[in-house]
Amino acid sequence: MNWLKAMVLHNQASIESFPLTYIDFDKPFPQRNEVLVRIKCCGVCRTDLHIIEGELPTVKIPLIVGHQIIGVIEDIGDNVDHGFINMRVGIPWLYWSCGECKYCKAGLENLCDNALFTGYSVDGGYAEYIVAHKDFIHKIPVGLDDLHAAPLLCGGAIGYRALKLTRLLGVEEGKLGLFGFGSSAHMIIQVAISHGLDVYVFTRSKLRQEHAISLGAIWASGPMDDPGVKLDAAIVFAPAGWVAVEALKKLDKGGRLVLAGIYMSPIEKLDYDLLWLEREIKSVANVTRRDVREFLDEAAKIRIKTTVTAYPLKDANKALYDLKHGKLKGSAVLKVS
Ligand SMILES: [Zn+2]
Ligand SMILES: [Zn+2]
Structure with missing residues (x-):
């Protein structure tokens, strides 16, 4: 199949109008250094709401938001080791950093001048698939289940x-x-x-x-x-x-x-x-890959407890509405597959 199901934003609007539409969208193909991830779930973050409602300007429309993605690698592009296939990984807000600006060179890729952000400058996780750069995905430790691992990737x-x-x-x-x-x-x-x-x-x-x-x-x-x-x-x-x-x-x-x-x-x-x-x-602004990896390891080690409310992907508008109106217990997570 060359398409995927996604909740897509075409026009920024108040969440009360349920602006995300559940449609077929082009399925991405992994290029050199990229992996194709079949998304299992995606956390719902307040930043998603800010993007949808226009408090943050859009850089890409139509857009799939979502940057707390847990999924499994299904396919790889050139120059990616076969060992990546079937690996369970997380994709956070930092989708890519340049490695060349003064911030990246100083270990501050969270401040990178040329960074790309998941679910903002590139399509994110309110969908069945995403492609990501092999160096910017994070192996999810055993002991963290999908739903409870998702909120670790941003707020955590x-x-x-x-x-x-x-x-x-x-x-x-x-x-x-x-x-x-x-x-x-x-x-x-x-x-x-x-x-x-x-x-x-x-x-x-x-x-x-x-x-x-x-x-x-x-x-x-x-x-x-x-x-x-x-x-x-x-x-x-x-x-x-x-x-x-x-x-x-x-x-x-x-x-x-x-x-x-x-x-x-x-x-x-x-x-x-x-x-x-x-x-x-x-x-504090954003996170580095090191922050994410250290935190995931610590979270698994101490068996961190997170409170999660699950919604089907189709109900992303409802999840965001509940987040906005304080009707949630813990973090909202969209179950995709
Ligand atoms: Zn976030
Ligand atoms: Zn940089």
Whole structure:
């Protein structure tokens, strides 16, 4: 067959109008250095919603979104080892980086000037097949099932990069604050605790506070509340500038605040006192291949628990609608085959 079923975007529009259409689409063919992946499932990310609703400009139309892909390699192009056939792999947001710009050369391919992004600059995972470059796919460790592995590829991996940037991994002991406790944070708390960190969680939702405690948080309360200790580092997942200020107030001397969101409302008033004594702020953008691979290995090792709601591919609009309106438990994942 030379076509595949996909949920395709032709015009950016509010998700309330269910803008993705379930149609036949040209099946891609693996070129040199590429593999053809039969998609088993694809996670639904808030970024997909931003693309569909026009908060991000389109670079390609028609477009298949989706960048948390789990699938099996079915065919290979030239210059690809036969050992790749039947391998179970993941494809994240970073579809390709150039390897030649100053960022790539510095090990910062997440900032590559020429990068391509899955489900944005090239077609993504709301479909039955995708082609990908052999160097930019990630073997999924045994012990992670398809549905639960999908959300690891975006929210999980970006959260892991944020955790690395706190510089608390590998220290003897450390106090880490997590501000906001959604999909990404509920994965990262498990990694942080496995590294021996004490984790304090700040969220207004009582339900999420309870969830955090059940996963091993030492303390969970609202972002304005005082945990009674100073934090060595904090990660802000909430897209609100005022939360970043609250997090800074709780940092110890030399502490680092990591901002993990791709969007945040303005940080309006920042007293210099909050930065004084070598406190610092760092944002996180995208992930490197190394981040993804390290995180997948750690996730398998600690048997990370993710909460997932599955939808058939045809119901992608509904999944995105439920995500937008907070009707989801955990992460939404589309089951393709
Ligand atoms: Zn994403
Ligand atoms: Zn580059």
